[in-house]
Amino acid sequence: MLQSIGVTNIDELFEEIPDHVPVANFRAIESSLTEMEMVFRLAERAKQDELGSCFLGAGSYDHHIPAAVWDLATRGEFLTAYTPYQAEASQGTLQLLYEFQTMMASLADLDVANASVYDGGSGLGEAILMAVRSNRSARNRKIAIGGAVNPFYVKTANTLVRNQGIELVQIPHENGVFDPNQCPIDDPNVVVVQQPNFFGLLENVDAISNWAAERNALLIAVVNPLTLAVLKPPGEWGGSGADICIGDGQPLGVPMASGGPSFGFLCSKMKHVRQMPGRIVGRTVDANGDVGYTLTLQAREQHIRRAKATSNICTNQGLLVTAATIYMSIMGVSGLRNTASRCHENTKYLVAQLEATGRAQRAFHSPYFHECVLRCAGDVGALTKSMIADHGILAGLPLGEIDESLDDCLLLCATEKRTHEEIDHFVELFNHILKEA
């Protein structure tokens, strides 16, 4: 090979690197391991972090994933392909994305879904940018954010939008839910509401949607896709429905995996589609008139529009979308409905049992779905620590860091995976630890 190139050694191939750039020094990096040694080392570390029952949600949920989902998603043909630039050689990925878009748009009851963004948090940022571009009639760049929208999403969105002159205005929550009367501005450009909200509570989405529409504000719905199997979809909220719907796809067949990789989904009314970020797949025909699939509306994207693109995003979260599409196909309507309703029932059982101890009571009284805030008689920080350290149980999220008025509160969740035995055991420990404290 060197001979064909016309050099005598590999170093000559680097002759265009100027001599005055120092040679890299990699002494600090250790010598190579075999696969066996590498897996052994990382297995030890993974083992160290293994825990038991999970009663923690707050944006990441411990659901059952059918074995087939990841067996299929990690087939090399899905796992090691890239963005389907050559559509004719990527019909598998493209058709799957088209099917995914269909499922997500239908879950949200909106016209169109894209092929995913990075995660729910950055997805909210992208959705806000999209809405601001789309709502040209608006007089300002102020976004009213419901007080119980996931605070991690709001912080992330703020990083993404604030340098474009966009201001996020937080509406204080009233008893844990969205109260338009608390909104400090009269004429928001965009309104953001989450259903179920961060505290697990159900918002009065019809009224909020109408309130936003009266102000000519676009409405962004932040949702948990699993709950859409039983809750009213954003497209049907109020008189005109939400304009854009975003959320994190993790509950659809993606392991919690420390929060990533997961995927964000983004759906909207058709009239906003040209402001949508990210890849979109369309169905078309080939030269013979047969059905085929291809990336479309690429004139929105960075590789064509450069500085005027709808976003700088190019990578989506294809592999996770592949898993979610397989998950939704296997679960189907009944599987998703029953999983969602089972989570609700399990959480109700958990709450009832905890309240029965007399050491916890619900902090808010609106109906909740599969998460709930409980005010506890004791130090919730110490409680969660002891639950992990002594029993390997994740006991929920102490809310003091997020809202000082909730510093004796825990946000708890019981998915379809939690058995009554697990819940009873947890409640017993809960009672015991708070009694001793």
Place this chain on the structure above:
Amino acid sequence: MPTIPTIFDTSKPGRLAGGQTPKEGDLTGLPDELLRESNPVLPEVSELQAVRHFTNLSQQNFSIDGNFYPLGSCTMKYNPRGAHRAASQPGFLNRHPLTPAFASQGLLSCFWDLQETLKTVTGMEAVSLVPMAGAQGELAGGLMIRAYHEDCGDFERDEILVPTAAHGTNPATATMCGYKTREIGVAADGDVDIEDLKRVVGPKTAGIMLTNPSTCAVFERRILEIADIVHDAGGLLYYDGANLNAILGKVCPGDMGFDVLHLNLHKTFATPHGGGGPGAGPVAVNSLLQPYLPIPMVGKLDDQYIWLDESYFPLTIGKLAAFMGNAGILIRALAYALMLGREGMVRVAEYATLNANYLAAELSKAGFQLAYPTRRATHEFLITLNKEAKDLGVRALDFAKRLLDFDMHAPTTYFPLLVPECFLIEPTETETKTVLDEFVSAMCKIREEAQENADYVKQAPHNQVVRRLDEVRAARELDLSWSGTEG
């Protein structure tokens, strides 16, 4: 191969995968007006139907595991399965993202090790692993540049310079940072036009975004001079790590005058591309920009690993993800780095460069025109099919489509735009000489076909599941979701 009906076409109302349907839960008590009235359009199929459908779909994909995939600038090298296995262990997969650090020492030690490795690889002071893709790394970099200038009380700088050949993400990122983009020319030899740079740079310059080796696939030889010019004007240098594979273990971006950079772990560190993602785009900075890094990072206090958040980095640009970014991708990258070790890393750049230069030499000998014939190829190179387009009427697009019939994925086409009818070819270090020779043969064969019957090549592909697709119709008659009627 026949096209496959959508999964909705095979759906039958009421059919389900019984083993996957938990017992229905009780929803009484929830307000009726908040409940869904009609079912969503989801497949109603058996588990086998779903398994077969997606198995069949997978077989309609080119992939690294199945095909040569020389997609320039995307570094489609082998993704070791061991790295995937390592990241798929229960302790990693089942970890809730809000588990406290004291119960996450295994994971945090992995992140720490990866941060340290990437510091060495880039020659920079500090690393944040959070950005979930290259483009998000770019955004983080741009935001840090902005935060730095504003902290210095300098609010006048509102321009980011990028070469005309830059990735589209560079100008798109500048816009997202609230900056204007100014383009600078590329000289005939592929290097940045220094005179143009001198004309454009000034008190409005916040920074410059460069890829090195550049998007013209050559090493930017005057990089230190460029760094001086931009620094002298008060601007900062951003390194787009898309092409880091070419110099891994040879030189460090930190020694080339860059202040901030991102790495594409799905390129250089071989994490799977997954049909379009996920990626990971960690950022590395020098001490100037360290205070602004996106949170969280992993630190060490006594013998414990801890999360570094706002309380340690009050000047941070903030969060870029709800949690910690694409944690699972980071573990895969660490696994790959451990298996390569320091000796393997140098071999990456050497073999990637050897393969690219060999393929360039062979294509050139076969009569194809290199875009920069006087320059050394890096880990990739550009050819222009302008002559074939003019003489035979067969364009780069047609060559690309016909290559698919030879079971090879096409190289990147029509990028950068300043080279007409171009292929950006990146064979990567993990391909054998035999595969490279087969690619040259395929290119020669296609040219022969074009000489004999140009229409045949222009109508390619011929052996794929579909013929050439009507993209104009796709954009004009939008069909973005299944509506129950056959297309």
